[in-house]
């Protein structure tokens with residue numbers, strides 16, 4: 106039997122260079138071997154999503170096998186854990202484990218755990234080393250890479266945060282086998298986003314994707330292509346002052362839908378599914394994007410169980426109000442990512458309000 110494929114990327118962002126390992130089931134057992142040689146302090150706080158306790162145990166064992174002193178703490182799954190009270194709890198867990206500035210924090214989980222634990226690593230004793238072990242498709246292709254960390258306030262999502270790059274990222278696609286169909290589909294919405302951002306070639310691979318998660322080696326290749334796209338953009342604009350905004354395709358209206366639904370009616374990827382379609386609709390009017398791209402996007406989203414029709418239980422003015430509160434909106438403008446064609450990106454401030462309202466209404470038909 107041939108060995109499962111494992112890929113190693115070298116990530117260079119600003120002054121930071123680190124390795125990203127991507128492989129099939131069993132890679133998490135290699136965490137200690139792949140990382141420990143670079144470790145400075147030997148203290149580690151490993152914080153994990155309660156849903157992936159087995160995988161976290163294997164990660165902790167792999168680190169202990171290299172002589173590291175690992176304390177473990179579980180985080181309740183769900184967006185509610187992205188809170189300042191959880192930041193305090195985890196910082197205090199780090200303190201009671203005796204973590205010092207040259208020690209490290211390891212995040213094992215999806216987007217919530219990665220964002221929360223990443224922010225704890227950025228803040229505890231003004232910053233300690235960080236390792237990400239993303240366990241959802243969404244975290245692998247998006248949230249665990251690029252350095253964004255943060256938690257929510259009642260006033261808005263990700264209102265408190267920092268850019269903090271990890272020193273290692275390890276993606277074991279075996280972790281995806283534990284995900285529900287809904288969670289896999291949510292991650293796939295971000296994959297569709299990368300298809301549209303990258304260009305026709307990747308879009309056609311995404312369009313032909315038969316089922317989730319999909320065959321191991323091909324899945325690794327698909328994740329790698331999304332990751333490479335994101336890292337290329339982040340390397341140009343780590344602080345999110347320009348081109349990095351393109352990664353928010355579908356997120357301006359998507360975040361409005363997610364917030365207006367109370368973060369419950371639609372999970373993040375589902376809201377992004379709807380947000381992508383609304384953005385493509387606006388792009389048809391503003392940039393002349395041919396209508397075939399929205400039609401083809403509807404087909405691929407529906408094939409994987411993502412919503413393409415907006416619930417009538419959410420009013421359009423609730424969505425636009427939430428969009429105004431979104432962190433991505435400046436004091437005076439609404440920023441949208443549009444396309445002339447897949448791979449040809451236009452950042453546009455304040456598209457006409459009527460077009461936004463029409464695009465949201467169109468999602469109901």
Ligand code: GLY
Nearest residue numbers: 247251253349352
């Ligand atoms: N998820 C968008 C970014 O990292 O910039």
